[in-house]
Amino acid sequence: MPHPAQSTAGAVSESSGGAPPRPADPRLDPLRRGDAAAYEQLVRAECGRMLAAARRILGNEEDAREAVQEAFVSARRALPKFEGHSSLSTWLHRIAINAALMKLRTRRSRPQISIETLQPRFLADGHHADPVDPWSPDAESEAMTSETRAAVRAAIDRLPETYRNVLLLRDIEELDTRQTAELLEIDPGTVKVRLHRARLALRKLLDEQFSGGLR
Incomplete structure (x- = not known):
């Protein structure tokens, strides 16, 4: 059985799309030579973003830190195969996401609500069965407040895992459909x-809070 870190790297490919490799990252040569100082600098520079992504997926600080640690080990072993079609930062970010997803699969599933209960209901004529109030004009700007970000995060956490993961990767981590x-x-x-169903469900969960402005 392969080491978890090896599996993490092996599941992540670079997205070239036929494009030539990017200009070489100056950090690569010392990293490939095994320069310990270069590796420490890489960890300091990239750890924050990788940890944030792992936290969003796992919702647990300890698990997120373990996933990032595994991601760095995996990336270090895979560096000789890194061809530079994506940036080094993007490549590390995807390895961290994959490490978090692998850890998520090993955890005991928690009770989940059905996605069907979070979908909008429609009448025979195609109109919404439940009133849909427009969000206030300030909802978008208010969504930047820490209180509202927490509410959105809590709503995302209520989504069934298979839908939550797609929403996180596409809308939060900004991966494309193929990468996801x-x-x-x-x-x-x-x-x-x-993704479509997750967005509808998230909208329903947030409607009560955003309709007519945040309360």
């Missing part, structure tokens, strides 16, 4: 369906 499908080991069509 690769990391979650599902086909791109499934990513699109789950």
